[in-house]
Ligand code: SF4
């Protein structure tokens with residue numbers, strides 16, 4: 001009968017030699033291998049003292065972007081929430097009032113915008129769906145915590161600061177291909 005895999009091995013019934021019976025050479029060999037690992041490059045780091053550099057396109061916690069004039073880009077269209085497979089995004093839309101043109105770029109904005117970071121799987125689909133370049137994932141990780149309520153990130157945590165020197169750089173995520181894709185009006189979610 002042929003084996004199901006090629007990994008089957010014939011068991012050897014050969015008698016053990018004296019050195020095999022006392023196991024000492026095998027133990028020394030094992031210790032030698034262990035000792036060798038002490039002098040090889042480590043694959044682990046002493047976190048949190050040592051931090052690993054994340055890739056520029058690592059998908060961590062989100063940022064809601066402002067435009068060059070400091071106005072919130074999000075227009076509360078809801079496309080990110082529709083695209084989210086984890087149903088992690090909720091928002092409440094509001095109408096911009098006269099005099100608020102310097103706060104919100106469009107006539108409609110999100111008065112409430114929340115992401116449940118416990119639900120989020122950091123897939124990046126919200127970023128892809130957004131026609132306003134308003135939401136991006138960043139390479140910052142979501143902090144651990146003991147309180148579930150603390151994982152509901154609202155606008156206070158998501159919207160980037162107005163100060164241009166404190167803005168979040170997302171240029172590495174805005175590739176030419178992505179920008180071209182978002183201009184394509186044949187893509188249903190680009191038309192709104
Ligand atoms: S990254 Fe994915 S799971 Fe997280 S909020 Fe965006 S679409 Fe939802």
Ligand code: SF4
Pocket residue numbers: 073074075076077078079080081091129130131132133134135
């Ligand atoms: S898709 Fe963009 S503009 Fe629309 S609600 Fe989401 S973040 Fe705001």
